[in-house]
Amino acid sequence: MGPPGSGKGTLSALCVERFGWYQLSTGNLCRDHIQKNTDLGKQIKEAINKGELVNDHVIADMVKEWIVSQDTMPEAIIFDGYPRTKTQAELLYKLLQDVMVDSELVLIKLHVDADIIAERILSRVSCSNKKCQRVYSLMNNSQAKSKSLMICDDCKSPLKKRSDDTQDALKNRIQIYYNHEQEILNFYVNKGMNVGMINAAQTVQDVFNDFTKFAEHKDYVC
Numbered sequence: 001m002g003p004p005g006s007g008k009g010t011l012s013a014l015c016v017e018r019f020g021w022y023q024l025s026t027g028n029l030c031r032d033h034i035q036k037n038t039d040l041g042k043q044i045k046e047a048i049n050k051g052e053l054v055n056d057h058v059i060a061d062m063v064k065e066w067i068v069s070q071d072t073m074p075e076a077i078i079f080d081g082y083p084r085t086k087t088q089a090e091l092l093y094k095l096l097q098d099v100m101v102d103s104e105l106v107l108i109k110l111h112v113d114a115d116i117i118a119e120r121i122l123s124r125v126s127c128s129n130k131k132c133q134r135v136y137s138l139m140n141n142s143q144a145k146s147k148s149l150m151i152c153d154d155c156k157s158p159l160k161k162r163s164d165d166t167q168d169a170l171k172n173r174i175q176i177y178y179n180h181e182q183e184i185l186n187f188y189v190n191k192g193m194n195v196g197m198i199n200a201a202q203t204v205q206d207v208f209n210d211f212t213k214f215a216e217h218k219d220y221v222c
């Protein structure tokens with residue numbers, strides 16, 4: 001969990017690259033539907049562009065479909081941007097009990113202040129190649145700057161700005177995130193789970209190091 005711009009996608013991508021884990025980003029699944037112009041894509045486009053949440057059950061169905069369509073299961077799956085409401089937290093809990101009986105759910109919260117979020121999001125661009133989607137920053141002093149302007153280092157596709165990375169949508173997205181955060185945390189804490197806290201204002205490498213320590217030792221902070 002973490003507000004927009006806390007680095008969930010960046011951390012997930014590193015875990016995929018270094019550990020071979022799978023990333024399930026509900027935001028990416030939504031954007032796939034929009035890009036392919038599916039019926040669902042047409043339905044959810046407006047909500048996404050305004051920074052609003054997509055219906056809980058629509059998202060939960062996407063997640064279930066993704067899980068059951070995997071041929072193999074990795075050591076871990078990162079749920080990136082899911083759950084985002086208490087209902088989604090309940091649906092995920094139930095889904096894992098039903099279809100991944102032996103799984104263990106671990107909750108990690110990336111904490112970062114609002115001024116840093118805005119700076120990151122408004123300078124964020126990502127690779128337009130659906131199979132890549134690497135995220136970059138346009139900030140001059142950023143480690144995540146691409147080598148060539150607006151071209152992906154990895155696959156050489158053009159970079160583009162997300163349609164919801166605007167000032168108006170961002171305000172909405174941050175507000176919505178904080179409206180739901182505590183309820184989700186309470187739901188899982190009441191189920192007896194601990195929550196890992198990571199300072200996401202650090203460099204990508206430091207966030208990854210803290211995450212790795214956490215994953216190895218389950219050294220919960222909160």
Ligand code: AMP
Pocket residue numbers: 004026027028030047048049051052053054055056059080081082083084088164173
């Ligand atoms: P993200 O890429 O995670 O920032 O998600 C982008 C947008 O997709 C969000 O602002 C929502 O409009 C939608 N979305 C992604 N994940 C969810 C979710 N779990 N529940 C509802 N809407 C979502």
